[in-house]
Amino acid sequence: MPWSSCAQSVPFRMLAIATALAFASVPSTAIASDPTRLRLTLDHWPPYEYVENGQVKGYTIDKLRLVLKKLGIELETPQASVPWKRVLAMIESGEADVAVNGTYRDIHLGSMRYSATPITYANWTFFVRASEKDQFKTRNDLKGKTVGLVNGWLYSEALDQFTRRHSKRVVSYEQDVNFQRLLSGQVDYVIDNIHVGRYMLQQHRWQEQIVASQVPPEPVDFYAFFSLKTVPASFVSRFSSALANFNDSAEDKALKRQYGIDTDTPLP
Numbered sequence: 001m002p003w004s005s006c007a008q009s010v011p012f013r014m015l016a017i018a019t020a021l022a023f024a025s026v027p028s029t030a031i032a033s034d035p036t037r038l039r040l041t042l043d044h045w046p047p048y049e050y051v052e053n054g055q056v057k058g059y060t061i062d063k064l065r066l067v068l069k070k071l072g073i074e075l076e077t078p079q080a081s082v083p084w085k086r087v088l089a090m091i092e093s094g095e096a097d098v099a100v101n102g103t104y105r106d107i108h109l110g111s112m113r114y115s116a117t118p119i120t121y122a123n124w125t126f127f128v129r130a131s132e133k134d135q136f137k138t139r140n141d142l143k144g145k146t147v148g149l150v151n152g153w154l155y156s157e158a159l160d161q162f163t164r165r166h167s168k169r170v171v172s173y174e175q176d177v178n179f180q181r182l183l184s185g186q187v188d189y190v191i192d193n194i195h196v197g198r199y200m201l202q203q204h205r206w207q208e209q210i211v212a213s214q215v216p217p218e219p220v221d222f223y224a225f226f227s228l229k230t231v232p233a234s235f236v237s238r239f240s241s242a243l244a245n246f247n248d249s250a251e252d253k254a255l256k257r258q259y260g261i262d263t264d265t266p267l268p
Contacts, residue, residue, distance in 0.1 A: 034235040037074040038226075040064075041096035044081040047199050047259040048101055048120070048222075051081050059259040060100040060119050064224060066251060067242050084152065094229030101222045105154045113233060114225035115240040117247065120261070123217035124159060125194040127201075127210055129182060136189065136213040146170055148178040148187035156218060159191060175200060183209060193220075195261055 042049045042056065049058040056077040065075045075098075082090070090096040092111040100119055128136050135141060143166040149155070151173045155163070163169055170187050172178040179197075181187045183206065190197075194212060201207045224243070226236055246252055256262040 034232060034238070035073060035097065035230070037076055038068065038097040038231070039076045039078075039095075041078060041087050041090045041099050042081050043084045043087050043099075043101070045101060045196060047195055047261065049081070051079075054079070059255055059261050060222065060224075062255055062258075063119060063246070063252065064098070064100055066255075067239065067246050070242055070246070071238060091225060091227045094227045096227065097230050098224060098226050100224045102225045103154070103220065103222060105157075111228050112225050113228055113231060113236045114223045115236060115243055117223075117240045117244040118221040119224045119243060121219060121221045122196075123194045123219055124156065124191055125197060125217045126213045126215040127179070127182065127190045127192055127197055128188070128213045129185075130209055130211045132188075133211055133213060136215050139215055142167060142189060142215065145188035146186070148172060148181050148190040150175050150178055155191065156220065159218060163191075176204065179204070179206060179210060189213065199260075 040056070040061075042051075042058075042061065044050050045058070046052075047058055048060045049056075051057075068075050078096075087096075087099050088102075091099055102114065104114075126136065126142065139162065142162075145167055147163050147167040147169055149163070149169055149171050151171050170181060172181065175192070175196075178187075178190050178192075179200065182190050190210075194217065197212075198207070201210055224239070226239075253262065
């Protein structure tokens with residue numbers, strides 16, 4: 001996959017506080033009524049969210065669109081993706097109404113609302129050179145090694161502490177550069193979302209040179225989040241309920257197969 005400059009700001013988002021805080025921590029703001037249309041902003045993060053040939057698509061984008069349709073809400077999509085920091089700024093300012101694939105570490109509680117129900121989940125995975133796969137089976141095997149990270153990504157607190165204490169950190173501004181450094185031997189392992197990483201490896205035809213290690217991955221939940229200035233809490237609550245009903249439904253499973261999110265289907 002030829003990654004655009006948007007990829008440099010894609011953070012990887014990790015659950016950091018309890019779901020119960022999803023609404024309790026956000027101050028109430030009076031908004032007249034529930035919306036009939038929501039303006040989307042998105043990052044470049046395939047296969048979850050991206051623009052291809054002018055079409056906004058991805059597993060969580062299509063899922064968002066379907067859930068909103070069940071609520072009678074139209075999703076207004078942009079012409080292009082923007083860097084993740086710009087996504088957050090647009091939601092905070094009210095320039096956009098909704099975005100997906102955030103975690104509690106990304107979302108600013110004072111200026112955003114987010115669903116109590118995750119829109120999806122994945123694993124932080126440790127990618128290594130295929131020739132060295134058998135050398136990495138536990139996190140202890142990663143100690144003293146050099147890790148490739150991406151600037152602006154919000155890794156989990158546990159992984160952030162682990163890499164600071166036990167690894168030399170090399171930061172890249174783009175994700176593909178991170179993997180190129182792994183190929184060249186400049187780093188020993190790279191941490192990435194399992195599906196996003198595999199998608200990129202296939203696009204670059206690196207899947208035989210770089211593989212997911214046997215080190216146990218770390219799960220992460222992702223959420224849809226909304227502008228505090230334009231979307232009322234009552235609607236976010238309705239959305240969360242509708243999303244909970246949609247998760248793991250036949251439609252959801254079909255989307256997972258379409259985008260290779262399920263474990264049995266290869267990525268497109």
